[in-house]
Amino acid sequence: MTDAGLRPPLKWAGGKRWLLPELQKRWKPHASRRLVEPFCGGLAVALGLQPKQALLNDINPALINFYQQLQRGLTMTIAMANDESLYYQHRQSFNNQSLTDADRAQLFYYLNRTGYNGLCRFNKSGAYNVPFGRYKTIYYQTDFSAYSPVLSDWQFTQLDFEALTTRPTDFIYADPPYDVPFRQYAQQGFDWQDQERLALWLSKHPGPVVLSNQATDRICRLYRQLGFRLRYLQAPRRISCKTASRKTVKEVLAVRGF
Numbered sequence: 001m002t003d004a005g006l007r008p009p010l011k012w013a014g015g016k017r018w019l020l021p022e023l024q025k026r027w028k029p030h031a032s033r034r035l036v037e038p039f040c041g042g043l044a045v046a047l048g049l050q051p052k053q054a055l056l057n058d059i060n061p062a063l064i065n066f067y068q069q070l071q072r073g074l075t076m077t078i079a080m081a082n083d084e085s086l087y088y089q090h091r092q093s094f095n096n097q098s099l100t101d102a103d104r105a106q107l108f109y110y111l112n113r114t115g116y117n118g119l120c121r122f123n124k125s126g127a128y129n130v131p132f133g134r135y136k137t138i139y140y141q142t143d144f145s146a147y148s149p150v151l152s153d154w155q156f157t158q159l160d161f162e163a164l165t166t167r168p169t170d171f172i173y174a175d176p177p178y179d180v181p182f183r184q185y186a187q188q189g190f191d192w193q194d195q196e197r198l199a200l201w202l203s204k205h206p207g208p209v210v211l212s213n214q215a216t217d218r219i220c221r222l223y224r225q226l227g228f229r230l231r232y233l234q235a236p237r238r239i240s241c242k243t244a245s246r247k248t249v250k251e252v253l254a255v256r257g258f
C-alpha cells in the first residue's frame with residue numbers, strides 16, 4: 001500500500017498514535033464496517049487504521065475545513081517561516097479577512113506548525129489567539145498530495161457528537177477531551193455533563209464501541225454502570241514542552257458490543 005504510514009499532518013493535543021496497537025486488535029475483525037470518530041482531532045487513529053469508509057467528526061471548524069481541503073488536494077502557496085512577524089501577519093489574516101476555504105486551510109496549517117506548543121485556542125469572539133511558538137526549527141510540508149486519495153472516501157463533519165447520524169453497524173471509536181476534575185475550567189468546553197451525555201449516547205449504539213479517556217474514578221464508574229468492559233493502560237503524556245519531560249497517565253479503554 002502506498003499510503004501506509006501517512007503521518008497526522010497537524011500537531012494535535014491528545015493524539016492517539018500510541019494507542020494504535022490496542023485499537024488495531026479490536027478493529028481488525030470489523031474492518032469492513034464504517035469507522036465513526038465523533039472526536040477525530042489530529043486524525044491519528046483514522047490514518048493508522050485506514051478504514052475504507054469513515055465518518056470523521058470534530059466540533060472545530062478550522063480543523064474540519066483543513067481536512068476537507070486535503071481531500072480536494074491542498075496546495076501551499078503562502079510564505080512559511082519560523083518568523084515572529086510573519087506569524088502575527090498570518091494570524092491576523094486568518095482572523096480578519098474574508099478568506100476562501102483553501103486559504104483558510106493553508107493559514108491554519110502554518111499557524112498550527114508555528115504557534116505555541118501546537119495549541120489550538122480561540123477567544124470568546126472566535127479569534128485564534130495562540131502566541132508565536134518557540135521552536136528551534138520547523139519542518140513545513142508543502143506537498144500534501146499523498147493525503148487526497150486516502151481521505152477521498154471519508155466523510156468529514158463539524159458537529160457536536162450527539163448530532164451525528166450513525167448506522168447500527170458502525171464501529172465507533174470515541175476519544176473526547178479528557179475528564180480533568182481538578183482544573184477550574186473544562187478543556188475545550190467539555191464538562192462533566194458532556195462526559196455523561198457522551199457515555200449515554202455511546203451506550204445506545206448497538207455495534208462495537210471503544211472509548212478512551214483518562215481513568216478517573218468517576219469515568220470508570222460511569223462506563224462500568226452502563227455495561228462497558230474496562231481495560232487500563234499507561235498513556236505517555238508530555239507535561240512540559242521546555243524540559244520535554246514525560247510522565248505517564250492512567251488511561252482507560254471502555255468497550256462494548258464486541
Ligand SMILES: C[S@@+](CC[C@H](N)C(=O)[O-])C[C@H]1O[C@@H](n2cnc3c(N)ncnc32)[C@H](O)[C@@H]1O
Nearest residue numbers: 014015016039041042043044059160161175177
Ligand atoms: C482528545 S482530542 C481527539 C484526539 C484524536 N483522537 C487524535 O488522535 O488526534 C478531542 C477532540 O474533541 C473535540 N471536541 C470537543 N468537544 C466536542 C464536541 N462536543 N463534539 C465533537 N467534538 C468535540 C476537540 O475539538 C478535540 O479535537
